Amino acid sequence: MQQVGYNLERVRQSIGDACRSAGRPPENITLVAVTKTFSAEVIEQAIALGLNIIGENRVQEALDKYSRIGTRVEWHLIGHLQSNKAKKAVEIFSLIHSVDSVDLAREVGRRAGQIGKNQEVLLEVNTSGEPQKYGFDPKEVLTALKEIKDIKGIKVLGLMTVGPLSDDADKVRSSFKMLKKIFDEIKLQAISNIEMKHLSMGMSGDYRVAIEEGSTMIRVGSAIFGNRN
Numbered sequence: 001m002q003q004v005g006y007n008l009e010r011v012r013q014s015i016g017d018a019c020r021s022a023g024r025p026p027e028n029i030t031l032v033a034v035t036k037t038f039s040a041e042v043i044e045q046a047i048a049l050g051l052n053i054i055g056e057n058r059v060q061e062a063l064d065k066y067s068r069i070g071t072r073v074e075w076h077l078i079g080h081l082q083s084n085k086a087k088k089a090v091e092i093f094s095l096i097h098s099v100d101s102v103d104l105a106r107e108v109g110r111r112a113g114q115i116g117k118n119q120e121v122l123l124e125v126n127t128s129g130e131p132q133k134y135g136f137d138p139k140e141v142l143t144a145l146k147e148i149k150d151i152k153g154i155k156v157l158g159l160m161t162v163g164p165l166s167d168d169a170d171k172v173r174s175s176f177k178m179l180k181k182i183f184d185e186i187k188l189q190a191i192s193n194i195e196m197k198h199l200s201m202g203m204s205g206d207y208r209v210a211i212e213e214g215s216t217m218i219r220v221g222s223a224i225f226g227n228r229n
């Protein structure tokens with residue numbers, strides 16, 4: 001607990017530093033505390049430290065923790081969602097960061113509609129070109145949005161990306177720059193039912209760069225909770 005508190009303090013300071021260097025107000029950055037692989041007890045600690053948005057990458061794992069923690073926090077899905085888990089996902093997640101196909105958007109919309117919900121989502125974009133990563137091809141995002149805008153039961157609120165796994169800071173930065181550019185282009189198009197409010201980019205290793213490049217939502221796990229085994 002003490003260690004987590006100390007880590008969190010460092011992350012908050014470093015968010016502040018990145019904001020100052022980018023000339024942005026720190027209130028513009030939403031911190032999603034990524035607790036995948038960590039227990040519900042760890043989420044209790046996070047709550048005690050003032051964290052109120054929890055990011056999980058697997059639906060079943062999140063459900064198990066949700067049954068202990070409930071709605072004291074907001075739950076975000078940050079990992080790939082399989083269509084057959086959409087029904088469960090819409091029951092607990094307030095924001096799904098990882099919609100990566102039009103078909104998935106339809107299924108999420110259909111399942112959300114069944115429970116009278118308008119599910120807020122982000123579209124995941126594969127900005128690194130790494131084949132093992134999920135997400136729309138950057139060139140496809142706009143076309144996809146023009147189909148997705150008419151789907152009932154979902155509301156697109158922005159974009160998400162996972163930066164390249166690389167020590168090359170320029171590569172990481174250009175990935176974030178690309179997403180920001182797409183975000184701004186979509187905003188300019190003012191597509192009905194599509195809002196560009198959240199730009200979800202930046203993890204423990206690269207959130208400072210992401211903030212400098214315009215991120216509004218960072219997903220931080222190991223820098224707060226320690227290494228996952």
Ligand SMILES: *Cc1c(COP(=O)(O)O)cnc(C)c1O
Pocket residue numbers: 034036057078079162202203204205219220221222223
């Ligand atoms: C695990 C994960 C994170 C957090 O990663 P850390 O390096 O532990 O901060 C963020 N986003 C996604 C999509 C993840 O799967």
